[in-house]
Amino acid sequence: MSRPRRLTARLRLTLSYTLFTVTTGVLCLGVVYVGMKYVPNYPLTSANPRYRSDAPSRQEILESLLAASGYALALLTAVGMAGGWLVAGRVLRPLQEVTAAARRASGGDLGHRIALAGPRDEFTELADAFDEMLARLERSFEAQQRFAANASHELRTPLAIDRTMLQVAAADPAGQNWPRLVERLLDTNRRGIEVTEALLQLAELSHGAPESAPLELSAPVREALAAVAAEAAELGVAIDAELSAAPAVGNEVLLRQAAVNLLQNAVRHNLSAGGRVELATGQDPEHPGRVRLTVRNSGPVLEDPLVATLTEPFLRGGGRTAQRGPVRRGHGLGLAIVAAVTEAHGGRLRLAGNPDGGLTAVLSLPGRAGSGAAVAAR
Known part of the structure; x- marks a missing residue:
């Protein structure tokens, strides 16, 4: 439904300027007229009685003043209209640039920026805020495109593998190792289910805050440690845990899943031999009133550009293609889920590469009000 056409902002500003100018002129002339109205009406005579005086009377002066005022107001109105139109156009010019950028953005061009020059005022602040919004929208749109493409790839891969194995089995039923085939089918099916469940979990986290309770x-970190212990032992990764009291408010199930994902990431992306993981909970010394979970692992040296993208969905430490070997293949959603859980709890997730190799992940959460100091709890 289209809205009715109304006066443009430029015309409304012009009329406002003109009205203000004319009103001010009328008031000034009114003051002059009233002042002249109460001037004593002395008769003006010549000093020589033989000469006739041509001096105007007060009434004639007032009539002349009214006539001149009318012409002055007409001229003031014309000047006010012309000047107001020019001033309004100059003032609203930055707004026209913002409007043009908004139209380009609505047409799909999110890469355009206004970059409005000039003194710092309301219009430059609006343009800068609009540019920031466009930048966020562009990053979000690109991330969604990558997510959709990667999700399609990840969900299609196990299905394509299953189809290939079934086609080979159908072509040569007698030459198949059926127990091995069933095992491989179950493994690819499990992977497809894990990816789907992770995607559903990400979708649920983006639809509002989870149910929270004091905890x-x-x-939950200790439970996550127990869940990852067997895999760590199989890969020869030693985990050194120092779990101090960290009272917080949150969803225990989601925080346990976040801890599991951090530990699995630390275990699977570690050294091939002699790997170590340091796990700790406690008060956040850098931010009083908050608690934190720290997971630090050994491993290859990670460059900063790669670390900055690790929370993107379907991105793994070695790229989108998982490495072959004894390490269980991940689906590339672990740290993305950790980031989503952290955001849903109003927390902060910081990832940093270690100078000697490996990664340090710090998950900081708001602490529980009125909680005491940390108490060691091995």
Whole structure:
């Protein structure tokens, strides 16, 4: 439904300027007229009685003043209209640039920026805010495009593998190792289910805050440690845990899943021999009133550009293609889920590469009000 056409902002500003100018002129002339109205009406005579005086009377002066005022107001109105139109156009010119940028953005061009020059005022602040919004939209749109493409690839891969194995089995039923085939089919099917469940979890986290309750952060972290212990032992990765009291408010299930993902990432992206993981919970010394979970692992040296993208969906430490070997293949959503859980709890996730190799992940959460100091709890 289209809105009715109304006066443009430029015309409304012009009329406002003109009205203000004319009103001011009328008031000034009114003051002059009233002042002249109460001037004493002395008769003006010549000093020589033989000469006739041509001096105007007060009434004639007032009539002349009214006539001149009318012409002055007409001229003031014309000047006010012309000047107001020019001034309004100059003032609204930055707004026209913002409007043009908005139209380009609505047409799909999110890469355009206004970059409005000039003194710092309301219009430059609006243009800068609009540019920031366009930048965020562009990054979000690109991330969604990558996510859609990667999700399609990840969901299609196990299905394509299953189809290939079934086609080979159908072509040569007698030459198949059926137990091995069933095992491989189950493995690819499990992978497809894991990816789907991870995608559903990400979707749920983006639809609002989870149910929260007071909890001790070290409790779900200890459960996550138990869940990852067998895989760590199989890969020869030693985990050194120091779980101090960290009272917080959150969803225990989601925080346990975040801890599991961090630990699995630390274990799977470690050294091939002699790998170590340091796990700790406790008060956040850098931000009083908050608690944190720290996971530090050894491993290859990671460059900063790669670390900055690790929370993107379907991105792994070695790229989108998982490495072959004894390490269980991940689906590239672990750290993305950790980031989503952290954001849903109003927390902060910081990833940093270690100078000697490996990664340090710090998950900082708001602490529980009125909680005491940390108590060691091995």
